[in-house]
Amino acid sequence: MSKPINVYSVPDARKTLDEAIPEIFSRLGYSQKFKLIDTKLVLGYSLIVFAAASFFIDKKIPWEQSKKYQQILVILYAIVCGVQLWFSKFVEKGTVYQGVKKSDKISVGAKYKKYSPEFQFIISNGKSRKVELDTTYTKFFSEEGYLQSEILFSWFKEQLQTLESKKLT
Structure with missing residues (x-):
């Protein structure tokens, strides 16, 4: 029970x-x-990887040298966030x-x-x-x-x- x-x-x-x-x-x-759950996990973990890479680059490389890498990571992060939102709204649908x-x-x-x-x-x-x-x-x-x-x-x-x-x- x-x-x-x-x-x-x-x-x-x-x-x-x-x-x-x-x-x-x-x-x-x-x-x-578990196909839907696995897809959500992959998207979520990829966001964590992008955020961790951004943090690591920010700590190890001076700003002027890391600016282009940070821009790429922010763009990738935004794209994956959009995919995750689309996935939960239109594919997973509750x-x-x-x-x-x-x-x-x-x-x-x-x-x-x-x-x-x-x-x-x-x-x-x-x-x-x-x-x-x-x-x-x-x-x-x-x-x-x-x-x-x-x-x-x-x-x-x-x-x-x-x-x-x-x-x-």
Whole structure:
């Protein structure tokens, strides 16, 4: 059983649900893909490398000699920041889980409202079908703030069956 959260805290509920999703889909037979996470890590670490190189150059080489290197590093930093922003806004789009089961691919995204217990899950199986589901946190948490894993598991299982039935029609 998970630790209790404040069910009136949107960030706590969001974090708990996001952390529970990989285990839920693992129980459903999916194995998680980390392509989006790996891309975010590469972009983030490259920003760290550019910043560290700039710091090192600033400390070891006089300003007049290092100015052209600093300009190049700032331009690279700005470009990678732009790519990272574009990636999170248009590629990742709130995706919290990607998985694969044999030849079936699944992607789960979430859109949370800032001060509301309402949110939306988007479950898609690649490019062909998707289901958009509006729900609330109160459905998956007890009054004491414990995540009710079985309810969440059966809810996702039901939604995947709905997605499969859409695929057949």
